[in-house]
Amino acid sequence: MNGDGARRRDVTVADVAKAAQVSKAQAARALGNYGAVSEDVRERVLAAAEALSYRPNELARSMNTGKSHTIGVVVGDIENPHFGLATRGITDTAKKAGYNVILVNTDEDRAAEVDAVRVLLDKRVDGLIVAPASSVDTEHLQEVHRSGRPLVFIDRTAGDLQVDTMAVDMARISREATQYLLEAGHRRIAFISTLRTDAHYSTGITLESSQIADRIEGMRQAFLEAGLSFPEDLVKLNAGDADSIRSITREVLRGPDQATAVVASDGLIALSVVEAIQELGLSIPADVSFLMYDDFAWTRLTTPPLTVIAQPVYNMGVAAAKALIRQMEGLPPAAPAQFTATLVRRGSVGPRRIEEDPQQEELAATLS
Known part of the structure; x- marks a missing residue:
């Protein structure tokens, strides 16, 4: 069926050759920029191709050239x-x-x-x-x-x-960031990731992502070097969507042994974590410290600006x-x-507030 809606037949090398009044082989060489062809023929072929709006068949070209x-x-x-x-x-x-x-x-x-x-x-x-x-x-x-x-x-x-x-070396920068949180007095540090797993995290578990495994290992090393017990219960995986991220955040920030600092493994998670913190009526960093992976423009526009691990x-x-x-x-x-990540210290990490908890105050005094 003919008409304005009918699909136009693709222009072929043969069409270009006919318009340029050269052989198909000459047209193919000129269009593919290979083999011997005179400058006159090349110019005529390219002019005809432009006039006909010729587009090369990339699949055919790849089959011929292997590229x-x-x-x-x-x-x-x-x-x-x-x-x-x-x-x-x-x-x-x-x-x-x-x-x-x-x-x-x-x-x-x-x-x-x-x-x-x-x-x-x-x-x-x-x-x-x-x-x-x-x-x-x-x-x-x-x-x-x-x-x-x-x-x-x-x-x-x-x-x-x-x-x-x-x-980047994730274990190294994770250890450095965790040491920073420990120096601020935090002992209950949560880590939230979308990584899917069928089991709750425990030391030695095999994780599918080398990045997440290295980040958690860096945290664990920092606790070990400080002589502290790593809070495995606060490693939260399977944070699949915004609702689950907010639910996990509320979970780790409630109860008698809640987290005092949260680390988000990427920018999307960070947005939902910050939203959940606000919904709980908590303030960053007065009530909970916050740190995230990757540095984007919006992290500098929040109040306070967010502490981040910047990657190139x-x-x-x-x-x-x-x-x-x-x-x-x-x-x-x-x-x-070689790529190096950097801990960018802004305003979202503060000292752990311990005056309300005599046991925490005694523990902090012992560790200082």
Whole structure:
């Protein structure tokens, strides 16, 4: 059926060749920028292509050349500003190098990640950048690595798989942040994360995310070095959505042995934690101290400004893209990138208020 709504037939190389009055082979070489072709023919072909609004068939080109000039990026939660910023670093760098990016969100689900990797490989991406949903169950990523397909990890590791990884030393910065809270007198420090697990946290439990495992380990080390018992009961995982995050926050801040400080593992969690604290009628930091991972503009606009662990997330994305492009272009690897997170001390951490609790006052005196 003809008409304005009918789909126009795609312009082909043959159409361009006919308009330029050259052979199809000459047109293909001029459009693909390969092989021998005179400057006169090239100009005529490119002019015809522009006049006809010709667009190359990228799938056909990738099948002919083995290159799609496309990078696949797989992350856990694109709604999380952490991954948004990392992806911006990747796309900015890829674009400058002539590569397009296909982004897939997995909602931190391993099965979805397995499917995403398969789909991207089927689309013939030249390489993959992945933030592994699981650092334990990584067979699909091992297969990619064994196949020789360029692969880079960002934000997390995947067990002992030896792949270029752009991430900070989470255990170190977590230990430093926890020491800061301990020095302020806090002993009941809660940690809230969306990481899914079937069991309550206890020391030695296997956690799917290397990032979260390292953060908790850093906290535990700080308590151990201070000669204190680590409050395992305040490690709260499975904070799936805003309602559950607010519920968990209310849980840890109520009761006779409540938390006096809360650490949020990302910016999305932080928003719901702060909201729950306000709903309880509590004040930061007078009633509860608060610290979060990642530094975004809004954290400086709250009252008080929030103490954060700042990560060079954009630069990690840039480095991941550069490392992948080097692999894809057959270049030797660059020196391993080093990234350092920083504890930015603002106004949301204050001293533990102990005057109301003689037992806490006695304990603080003993530990000081």
